[in-house]
Amino acid sequence: MSEKQKLIPSFSVDHTLIVPGIFTSRVDDVGGNIVTTYDVRVTRPNVEPAIDVAAMHSLEHIIATFLRNNAEWKDEVIYWGPMGCLTGFYLILKGSRAPEEIFDLLLSAFRAVKDSETVPGATAENCGNYLMHNLGMAKWYAARFAQYLEDNRGNSAIFEYPKTERLVTDDGQQFYDS
Numbered sequence: 334m335s336e337k338q339k340l341i342p343s344f345s346v347d348h349t350l351i352v353p354g355i356f357t358s359r360v361d362d363v364g365g366n367i368v369t370t371y372d373v374r375v376t377r378p379n380v381e382p383a384i385d386v387a388a389m390h391s392l393e394h395i396i397a398t399f400l401r402n403n404a405e406w407k408d409e410v411i412y413w414g415p416m417g418c419l420t421g422f423y424l425i426l427k428g429s430r431a432p433e434e435i436f437d438l439l440l441s442a443f444r445a446v447k448d449s450e451t452v453p454g455a456t457a458e459n460c461g462n463y464l465m466h467n468l469g470m471a472k473w474y475a476a477r478f479a480q481y482l483e484d485n486r487g488n489s490a491i492f493e494y495p496k497t498e499r500l501v502t503d504d505g506q507q508f509y510d511s
């Protein structure tokens with residue numbers, strides 16, 4: 334098994350048991366540099382409504398802008414973007430920190446949404462669908478998730494995914510969702 338294969342987890346996540354939180358999705362060696370992908374899960378999959386798509390889009394812009402301007406963290410950030418299932422976001426950072434180590438960063442990112450007066454980059458020049466934004470709903474989801482994080486700071490369930498065997502498709506491929 335190659336070094337890279339060893340880093341990619343062979344488990345997948347049991348979505349029926351997920352609670353919102355901050356989870357390590359995978360750790361990769363990219364040309365000798367370790368990078369970690371986190372799932373920042375904002376809603377509980379298939380149990381509560383997924384995030385409104387326009388609010389999701391606004392949270393993508395606002396929090397990406399926050400993270401990439403954060404003096405302490407901006408050089409660590411590789412990627413921030415929405416999950417296709419609209420239940421959360423992917424965050425890719427340099428290094429291999431435990432989810433607990435990025436708790437305060439994400440809490441401050443979601444808290445900061447309430448101070449946004451506009452959605453950055455919501456113009457035809459800067460966005461592929463600039464009319465599809467909802468700042469009010471973005472603030473609602475962000476405030477709710479920030480409160481949830483604060484209420485669960487000491488709860489290990491918000492940092493550790495329930496694991497299951499990885500799905501193999503009918504034609505024998507291992508299933509991935511990102």
Ligand SMILES: [Zn+2]
Nearest residue numbers: 390460461462
């Ligand atoms: Zn956009």
